[in-house]
Amino acid sequence: MDELIPGFDELEAFLPKSTETPYVLHLYITGASPNSTRAVKNVKEICELHLKNRYELIIIDIYQQPLMAEKEQIIAAPTLVKKFPYPLRRLVGDMSDKKRVLSGLGLNPNDY
Numbered sequence: 875m876d877e878l879i880p881g882f883d884e885l886e887a888f889l890p891k892s893t894e895t896p897y898v899l900h901l902y903i904t905g906a907s908p909n910s911t912r913a914v915k916n917v918k919e920i921c922e923l924h925l926k927n928r929y930e931l932i933i934i935d936i937y938q939q940p941l942m943a944e945k946e947q948i949i950a951a952p953t954l955v956k957k958f959p960y961p962l963r964r965l966v967g968d969m970s971d972k973k974r975v976l977s978g979l980g981l982n983p984n985d986y
Contacts, residue, residue: 897921897929897979898958904951905937909968913952916969924981956980 901917903910914933921929936943936951946955956963956979965978973983 894928895959897925897956899929899931899979900946900955900957901931901933902936902943902946902948902951902953902955903933905935910935910952912968912970913954916972916975917954920969920972920975920979924976925979954978 899917899921901913903913917931921931934942936948943951950966952966952968954965954969954975956965959980963978963980965975969975976983
C-alpha cells in the first residue's frame, strides 16, 4: 500500500486493534474532594465495564491545571468531557447515575 500520510505506518502500530470506536474522555475534578473522588471511581468503573481496552481517560485537576479548565470553559466540577467519538458531550456531577453517563457517552444503557 502506498503511504499517503508520512509516518502513518508507525502510528498505526499504536492504534487499538479493535474495530470498535475508541473513546477519548477528559474528567475535570477539583482535588480530592468527595465528589471528585466519586466521579473518578465511577468513570473508571464505567469505562472498564463498557469500554474495556478502547478508551483513554485523562483526569485533570483544575486546581493544578487551571488553564486547561479555562480553555475547555469548565464552569463546574466534576465534569466529564467526551472528546471522541463525536459529538462532543459534557456531563456534570459525580457520575453515579450510570444510565445517564452511558447515554451521555452515546452508549445504549439498555444494552448493559
